[in-house]
Amino acid sequence: MILVLGVLIVVALILVLQPWKRRECRWRQDTRKLADGRVLFTCVACGAETALPKGREPRYCLAGEK
Numbered sequence: 772m773i774l775v776l777g778v779l780i781v782v783a784l785i786l787v788l789q790p791w792k793r794r795e796c797r798w799r800q801d802t803r804k805l806a807d808g809r810v811l812f813t814c815v816a817c818g819a820e821t822a823l824p825k826g827r828e829p830r831y832c833l834a835g836e837k
């Protein structure tokens with residue numbers, strides 16, 4: 772029973788963290804490019820760009836989604 776519980780916890784962690792989406796991304800906030808209240812973030816490592824509402828930061832690399 773403990774083994775089943777352990778497996779469930781591991782699966783849940785993998786689904787939440789989504790390690791395949793995590794790369795060595797270093798997001799830099801570009802305050803010069805403010806558009807309709809959102810902040811543009813640029814990844815220093817791969818050059819990906821994304822705009823998010825103020826107060827939020829991208830959690831993973833978006834380069835593979837374009």
Ligand SMILES: [Zn+2]
Pocket residue numbers: 794795796797814815816817818819832833834
């Ligand atoms: Zn990146």
